[in-house]
Amino acid sequence: MLERIAEVKRGRVLEDVWDSVKAAYAARDAGGILKWEWRMEELLEYLTEDADRELCLGAFLDANAVAEESAFTSQDAFSEIRLQKRRVELMGKMEHFRDQGEAMCTCGDTLVFDGQRREGERYFQKARDVGAAHGFFLVESRACAGLGELAVSEGRHEEGLELLRNSVVAARLSEGDVDTNEVVALRILINALFETSGIGEVEPLVLRYRELSNALSESRRTVKFIISGLYSFFFSARLHEVL
Numbered sequence: 001m002l003e004r005i006a007e008v009k010r011g012r013v014l015e016d017v018w019d020s021v022k023a024a025y026a027a028r029d030a031g032g033i034l035k036w037e038w039r040m041e042e043l044l045e046y047l048t049e050d051a052d053r054e055l056c057l058g059a060f061l062d063a064n065a066v067a068e069e070s071a072f073t074s075q076d077a078f079s080e081i082r083l084q085k086r087r088v089e090l091m092g093k094m095e096h097f098r099d100q101g102e103a104m105c106t107c108g109d110t111l112v113f114d115g116q117r118r119e120g121e122r123y124f125q126k127a128r129d130v131g132a133a134h135g136f137f138l139v140e141s142r143a144c145a146g147l148g149e150l151a152v153s154e155g156r157h158e159e160g161l162e163l164l165r166n167s168v169v170a171a172r173l174s175e176g177d178v179d180t181n182e183v184v185a186l187r188i189l190i191n192a193l194f195e196t197s198g199i200g201e202v203e204p205l206v207l208r209y210r211e212l213s214n215a216l217s218e219s220r221r222t223v224k225f226i227i228s229g230l231y232s233f234f235f236s237a238r239l240h241e242v243l
Helices: 002-026 030-034 037-046 051-071 080-093 097-115 119-136 137-153 155-172 180-193 200-222 223-242
Strands: none
Touching: 002 030, 002 037, 002 051, 002 097, 030 155, 037 051, 080 097, 097 119, 119 137, 119 180, 137 155, 137 180, 155 180, 180 200, 180 223, 200 223
């Protein structure tokens, strides 16, 4: 009986905490979210709907990002890497394998940026396996890009370039906004080719990049695609210097 009473009380407390987290998230109050980080794991176990669990984790991820970019810090704030790893685990339990693969790629990017290159490489490889197993070409493209950039940066040029070529092929087969995915993959490959003196195949890739980025810039006219257009000019100028 006492255990049941304690369980009910705990449920009421967690319901209040969840209401507070949702209210803070709606108000974009990062501090109001992060003060409950010590109960995040409890919340994820308490919530029964997948959508609520994903919203809960997303709220803490967003709040942590705000905390890192702003002046205020929270002594109890989760690290971004810890949150991303938890998201990978959660997406796997929910069998949302595409989201899990993309979370693995994001985690890999963050780990590499943080200097944890080998662990980042493992997350990229896991993501590649998930993409290949379930036919998610965008996940496979992102994973190959991460693995390829790592290999090139460590002097494994041939291995890295082959991975980056695979990334472009997978991007062309990907679901969703194929042109945008290809532009991203091409940009990484072209940069690597310039850095590794693989000039022979650069020219047609630059022409393809320019064609796609110009079309996207004109149709979308957002900062992201305007930047793609600027890369196009940069690549063309660099190609002219080399040739």
